[in-house]
Amino acid sequence: MTTPTTLFEKLWNAHLVSPESDTAPAVLYIDLHLIHEVTSPQAFAELESRGLSPRRPDLTKGTLDHSTPTLPAGADGRLPFFTAEAEHQVDTLRRNCARYGVELFDYDGPHRGIVHVIGPELGLTQPGQTIVCGDSHTATHGAFGALAFGIGTSEVGHVLATQCLLQRRAKTLAIEVEGELAPGVGAKDLILHIIGEIGVNGGTGHVIEYRGSTIRALSMDERMTVCNMSIEAGARAGLIAPDQVTYDYLAKTPRAPRGADWDRALARWSQFKTDDGAVFDRHVHIDASKIKPTLTWGTHPGQVAAIDARLPQANDPDEAKALAYMGFDGGATMAGRPVDVVFIGSCTNSRLSDLRQAADVLRGRHVHPRVRMLVVPGSEQVKRDAEAEGIDAIVRAAGAEWREPGCSMCIAMNGDLVGPGQLAVSTSNRNFEGRQGKGARTLLASPLTAAACAVAGHVVDPRDYLNADVKEVA
């Protein structure tokens, strides 16, 4: 009998070109290389300086997301780029893709969007693959049972040139989540809670496999939200084994295999799961039924609290610094704190189901006059689907801004900024000092919580906004 192995080990073994030794990392074959405008220019320049071309341009796909404006082109047809550098990055990716025959989901095309949103929705992301991107949230694609790493710019160059990646083998961490999530509690609350439990270094050196009944009950959108933030727990990647939910999602995507190819793919994909009796290096157990709507209160994604919990009493210098930056008193609760900005978007929470949750709160209600609210779909596809069901109209009628797809206020590289000292409730994944603008303060939260805060004008328990009947809640 063969030894039981984990999903990670199966993915690793299936892509091993040469194993790791004491002196050298392993060489892994890469099935899909996603590129964007921020981390690819130097990699292409390096390639050019060595007289090389991409080894597999057909397995390389580009999109424009970080530096692109979310406001439409002006009357002169020009896009309102925030900086000349942003415009240059966009031009450079366009030039590089055209020159080397790399498919680019360009600004004016139907498929542009945040790299981690478009890979899955096009069906480029598939179970059993290795996927890399010069972007730390590449772990998102692990939701499909793909081994997906964020890589640095020099590695982007290596993968372009060789279609291979040097890697040291990671340890395995099983996060077993059991129980039902309560109404008003979603995948974002779950992953924030998990990071709160294991800490921002809790996954260091490990690939996490999320397992258990709670994970199996999640939709693909929700699974992506969970895997997306694996990096915020320090992990190299996050994984969820593919199942019928995965296959049903993929069957509707334009680039998934068809006919006999689909049957062959399915037979292969279904092998990518952890065998009974396989051994993980570590286990963590989470009871999902105990989780409440959860937000970050500090300046890293491990500083979290349930909406009704008291914040810590500055137990150490880091907590004291975070509380001071955020303007919170130790021992206080977050509820009631006035909110200036609400951002619904980012590769964590900008898919159709996220926008629907926000729209359910906004329908028939108004954004509080103090609050500026931005809703930024993750892709052209999400935008089209949302508009087809009238979400844009609900957003606008509520007094929020409906924007063009992109990373936007998640990283604030495109001019969508939170002002100094302002408090933003954001569905994104990072909350370090100044992430959303100089001096900006960020509370990471679910789309439901963020939308509820926009209506209330202060931090509020989203469970008060769940009822379908529209009523004003104080």
Ligand SMILES: CC(C)[C@H](C(=O)O)[C@@H](O)C(=O)O
């Ligand atoms: C710009 C890019 C390199 C960066 C990342 O790697 O994550 C960005 O996407 C982010 O979220 O901070």
Ligand code: SF4
């Ligand atoms: S949406 Fe935010 S986290 Fe995701 S890739 Fe863009 S900048 Fe990075």
